[in-house]
Amino acid sequence: MKKDRSDNLDQLDLVDNYVKSERGIEPDPYLVTKLMSRIDSLERVEAEFAPEFRENHIFFSTLYRVAIAAGIALILFLGVSIGSSYKGSLNNEIALNINDNQIENLHLYQGEE
Amino acid sequence: MIDKRGDDQIVTDFLNGDRESFRVLAEMYSDTLFRVAMGYLHSKEDSEDLVQEVLIKVYSSLETFKGDSKLSTWLYRITVNACLNEIAKKRRRGIFDRIEDGMAKISNKGGADRNPQESMIADEITIAVRKAIDSLPEKQKTAFILQKYQDLSQKEISAIMQLSEGSVEQLLMRGKESLKKKLKHIKTN
Numbered sequence: 317m318k319k320d321r322s323d324n325l326d327q328l329d330l331v332d333n334y335v336k337s338e339r340g341i342e343p344d345p346y347l348v349t350k351l352m353s354r355i356d357s358l359e360r361v362e363a364e365f366a367p368e369f370r371e372n373h374i375f376f377s378t379l380y381r382v383a384i385a386a387g388i389a390l391i392l393f394l395g396v397s398i399g400s401s402y403k404g405s406l407n408n409e410i411a412l413n414i415n416d417n418q419i420e421n422l423h424l425y426q427g428e429e
Numbered sequence: 430m431i432d433k434r435g436d437d438q439i440v441t442d443f444l445n446g447d448r449e450s451f452r453v454l455a456e457m458y459s460d461t462l463f464r465v466a467m468g469y470l471h472s473k474e475d476s477e478d479l480v481q482e483v484l485i486k487v488y489s490s491l492e493t494f495k496g497d498s499k500l501s502t503w504l505y506r507i508t509v510n511a512c513l514n515e516i517a518k519k520r521r522r523g524i525f526d527r528i529e530d531g532m533a534k535i536s537n538k539g540g541a542d543r544n545p546q547e548s549m550i551a552d553e554i555t556i557a558v559r560k561a562i563d564s565l566p567e568k569q570k571t572a573f574i575l576q577k578y579q580d581l582s583q584k585e586i587s588a589i590m591q592l593s594e595g596s597v598e599q600l601l602m603r604g605k606e607s608l609k610k611k612l613k614h615i616k617t618n
Contacts, residue, residue: 327612328605334558335577341473343463343480348455351481355451355488 436500444492451491455484458501461579462508468574469512471559483511498588505579505589509571554615561611569604572597 344350434442434453443450459480466476486507494503565573571590575581581589587597 327609327615330554330558330612330615331562331608332577334555334562335468338467338471339464339578341467343460343473343477347459347463347477347480348452351455351459351484352452354481355485358485 437496440491440494440496440500451488454487454500458504459484461501462504464578465505465508465574466512468562468578469509469516469570475515479508479511479515483508486511502585502588505575509575509589513567513571557612557615561608564611565604565607568592569600569607572600573604573608576601 434450436454439450439454439457443454462480462483463476466479467473470476470479483504487504494500562570562573568590572586575586575589576583583594583597583601587594590597592600
């Protein structure tokens with residue numbers, strides 16, 4: 317029992333040591349400076365391109381929806397037109413050729429003339 | 430220079446157009462958020478990137494902070510969610526396992542003092558401990574990280590996780606038991 321308890325302590329010590337080692341890792345001292353310059357550049361880009369982007373965004377999102385609707389309409393049209401273009405087999409001779417009556421003269425066995 | 434303004438005052442100043450207030454806020458919380466991110470991601474670079482993303486998100490949405498909870502609680506919550514999303518994204522990409530071995534070596538400090546065998550054992554232990562922490566259920570892991578990496582009280586953790594203190598206590602206990610079980614195979618000494 318005592319051994320179990322000491323094992324548990326050891327396992328938790330391992331976890332504590334691991335956490336301690338990770339807590340010791342310091343972030344880049346210039347992290348906030350980098351962040352602020354990133355925010356600056358994001359704001360600059362937004363200020364520069366925001367009106368154009370907004371217009372383009374509306375245009376492209378409309379175009380995207382129209383393209384999807386046109387795609388679906390095209391698929392439906394093709395499906396219907398391909399489906400209705402099928403007229404079935406016109407060659408009835410094939411059906412006659414596989415008739416057993418023509419291959420084998422059954423009347424010989426039936427005693428009919 | 431130490432800023433003596435409280436969180437609320439800094440937020441108000443920022444919302445009134447004082448951009449420098451955000452720098453103060455970022456300096457106050459970047460280390461804290463970095464440590465939480467380290468608990469989840471175990472990588473300095475990934476954690477720094479995540480903290481930047483979180484703070485950019487905070488910059489653009491600080492006006493939505495209602496002040497119902499403490500600012501720190503709000504920031505912790507955003508960071509925890511961002512970390513969980515990042516882990517899910519990495520899992521989908523399948524690179525989490527690949528960087529695991531490399532990161533274990535990087536985070537292993539003092540390896541130069543050990544002989545190769547000791548170093549190998551230490552690497553294995555590090556990987557095992559990390560895997561054990563990573564394999565904890567989401568809520569247990571969050572409670573564990575907030576307590577161990579940030580020394581937060583159960584009350585603070587319960588505010589961040591929006592759970593009762595009793596639930597947090599249970600999560601911490603279950604997490605501890607689970608870690609013990611998962612590390613049982615490691616022979617110390």
